[in-house]
Amino acid sequence: MYIGLDLGTSGLKGVLINDDQTVLAEASAPLTVTRPADGWSEQAPQDWITAAEHVMGKLAAYGLSGLRGIGLSGQMHGAVLLDASDAVLRPCILWNDTRAHGEAAMLDANPQFRAISGNVVFPGFTAPKLLWVAKHEPEIFAKTAKVLLPKDYLRLWLTGEYVSDMSDAAGTSWLDTGARDWSDVLLVASRMRRDQMPRLVEGSGVSGQLRPQLAARFGAGAGVIVAGGGGDNAASGIGVxxxxxxxxxxxxxxxxxxxxxxxxxxxxxxxxxxxxxxxxxxxxxxxxxxxxxxxxxxxxxxxxxxxxxxxxxxxxxxxxxxxxxxxxxxxxxxxxxxxxxxxxxxxxxxxxxxxxxxxxxxxxxxxxxxxxxxxxxxxxxxxxxxxxxxxxxxxxxxxxxxxxxxxxxxxxxxxxxxYGGAFGAARLGLMAATGAGAEIATPPxxxxxxxxxxxxxxxxxxxxxxxxxxxxxxxxxx
The missing domain is CATH 3.30.420.40 (ATPase, nucleotide binding domain)
Structure with a gap:
């Protein structure tokens, strides 16, 4: 069996599939967005964990002793800032937050960003958000040891690993999208360092294993693989x-x-x-x-x-x-x-x-x-x-x-x-756990x-x- 977890803006959804990709069970939990100022959009990362605990608990009622893999999908571009002890330093700035439009324009004026990342630096992307934090919340910026994307904060809870996948990382303005690696040039240009970034794997690759205490809590066995997963739209592409x-x-x-x-x-x-x-x-x-x-x-x-x-x-x-x-x-x-x-x-x-x-x-x-x-x-x-x-x-x-x-x-x-992000994430979990490839990502x-x-x-x-x-x-x- 394989689980797909899709962390959306308005809710977290989970699906459980078998080796034939038949959906055995589904569960969801709602989430809310706060808008403390015009153009701002934030969520508390702890709410994602609470939602994931609820969804995993509901799926566990089906029986997870045969669970082999978990895949992750999620809203892109969000900035989860952690200190050296993994404490969250501030609410996550979401994908549809436009406060960093000035910082985005400044980065986009540097031709290296479009040339290396292959994209305009949009205000909702992650890199300009960190510059905004550096300017308006310097004490938080100084304490930032790691920057994670939303679904990758769930991964940290599941596995204890700092990892992201290529599709989600491509929406940060820090990735060399052609080379599929972090760009030191773009990181330095936005006052960041490679050691603040998560390790990168392909979406169908292995990012870690489910923590033993969580496996025991939800009735799963040892050695459950957690796949790299994907940004919400890339995972939906796998799903359909x-x-x-x-x-x-x-x-x-x-x-x-x-x-x-x-x-x-x-x-x-x-x-x-x-x-x-x-x-x-x-x-x-x-x-x-x-x-x-x-x-x-x-x-x-x-x-x-x-x-x-x-x-x-x-x-x-x-x-x-x-x-x-x-x-x-x-x-x-x-x-x-x-x-x-x-x-x-x-x-x-x-x-x-x-x-x-x-x-x-x-x-x-x-x-x-x-x-x-x-x-x-x-x-x-x-x-x-x-x-x-x-x-x-x-x-x-x-x-x-x-x-x-x-x-x-x-x-x-x-x-x-x-056949959306949760189903695609489950497929990626199946790929990572079994070594299957794109051949299983068939259209519905x-x-x-x-x-x-x-x-x-x-x-x-x-x-x-x-x-x-x-x-x-x-x-x-x-």
């Missing part, structure tokens, strides 16, 4: 079998991601496309990332006092976009704008704009942001031949029909079941395929052009 050039998935979670696998390393930092290591050796991936996908719909649901599922339940068949536009930049944007200050807007509101029309505009706004990501990936030479949909937003057929039409590409839906069975509505493609093209013009105007105001 997106591991080869031409394969892609769109994730409609808190954030939105268009993820495409690549057999080679082909960065284009100027496009604001993320080029990261995949969770398998000698593979990479590219992502267009937007900061608010289902988060935008949930925001609108709170504004209207109606649950998100009820907002989308009665939309009917896909309609051509109306006059109302929604720009989903609630907390800045990554691809393709790279603008931490930009904020969202409704444009073209009129008397005829009712709740359904505004809901459609929100879904369309996120859809057009995903199309921007597709266009940015295409500009780097990445072509998508097959597209899967995952995440909570994929439960809306209306939304998926809009995406299919805006991208002019069928969207495939897996059969019922969760497809339940159905949502085709574009060709009669509306021109309407979506024209509205996307209006959307881009509006985004340019809004960006110019910040």
């Amino acid at each position: 079998g997106v591991v080869k050039t031409g394969q892609a998935f769109v994730s409609l979670g808190t954030s939105g991601v268009l993820f495409a696998a690549n057999d080679g390393y082909q960065p284009d930092a100027a496009s604001a496309v993320h080029t990261f290591c995949h969770a398998l050796p000698d593979t990479w991936h590219q992502m267009g990332v937007i900061l608010a996908a289902s988060d935008a719909l949930n925001w609108f649901a709170r504004l209207t006092g109606v649950q998100a599922k009820d907002l989308t339940a009665d939309l009917g068949t896909l309609k051509a976009p109306g006059k109302t536009l929604f720009l989903p930049y609630l907390g800045g944007e990554r691809t393709p704008l790279n603008d931490a200050s930009i904020r969202g807007a409704f444009i073209g509101l009129e008397h005829a704009t009712d709740r359904a029309a505004a809901t459609r505009a929100v879904l369309e706004g996120v859809t057009f942001a995903i199309r921007d990501c597709r266009d940015a990936l295409a500009a780097t030479g990445t072509q998508i031949q097959s597209l899967l949909a995952v995440g909570g937003g994929s439960r809306s057929d209306y939304w998926l029909q809009a995406i299919a039409t805006a991208l002019d590409m069928p969207v495939k839906l897996p059969v019922s079941g969760d 069975q497809i339940a159905r395929e949502i085709d574009p509505i060709s009669a509306q493609t021109a309407d979506f093209d024209a509205t996307h052009a209006r959307y881009r013009e509006a985004a340019s105007r809004i960006s110019g105001l910040t």
